[in-house]
Amino acid sequence: MNKHKLKVIAAVCSGVLLTGCATMEQSAGLAALGCAGAGALTGALTGSAGIGAAAFAGCGALAAVGIYNYHSSQTRTVQQDQKLYGYAPVSSTEVKIRNATASPEKVRAGDTLKIAMDYSVMAPKGTQDVDVKESLVLKRDGKVLKTLDERIIKRPLGGGSSEVDFKIPAKLPSGTYVIEQKVTAGTSYDVRPAVFVVGS
Structure with a gap:
């Protein structure tokens, strides 16, 4: 599978996790776990730790909004x-x-x-x-x-x-x-x- 397809899959998969992190009623611990999963998955599928870290940071910020x-x-x-x-x-x-x-x-x-x-x-x-x-x-x-x-x-x-x-x-x-x-x-x-x- 080429890199372009991997990035598309990463965007879809991490998007699902990010949405769950942002909208579900969760404890802080579960929210952080979901965000970490989104960042790790994005980084692994794209081959870029930087992209994964950005996904984690954005999701973490949303989890903090109250x-x-x-x-x-x-x-x-x-x-x-x-x-x-x-x-x-x-x-x-x-x-x-x-x-x-x-x-x-x-x-x-x-x-x-x-x-x-x-x-x-x-x-x-x-x-x-x-x-x-x-x-x-x-x-x-x-x-x-x-x-x-x-x-x-x-x-x-x-x-x-x-x-x-x-x-x-x-x-x-x-x-x-x-x-x-x-x-x-x-x-x-x-x-x-x-x-x-x-x-x-």
Whole structure:
């Protein structure tokens, strides 16, 4: 088998391991083991220890990403929300993201990124509150790298906000990333991206 084919196989195989490392709920030890396996496999199949080391470093950085300081609050009553965005009766639960940000937009290793989202919750008359699932997914070049957070929040109708922080890992490669923020309630959902850039 020629070197070109080996590199293709390496990319596919290590990609599978990297995805598992980035997205699965794992302990730190298991995550490190998966990353090491990806790096070793890539290096062995390509014949390049440098390529294998790079794969290991990138995966290790993703395993280190974690959120903290989650804060949730109601920002608008039903009446305030309707006055701001207009009122239309609904026959089922609906959610709508009004704003989603990641700040600062340019960060370096060790910086703290604040992810914020503001959204409206609407439901038929007589409903007091709704279970809303909030999720944050880290992407690069259109590919999912890791689900940063996913939780269900009981929200009163009107406007609500959530904020989380996470520290940029030392080995996260430079480049442009997207935080995909999503809210889901019943069959209704809304998605909004927020972009940030990691500098060298």
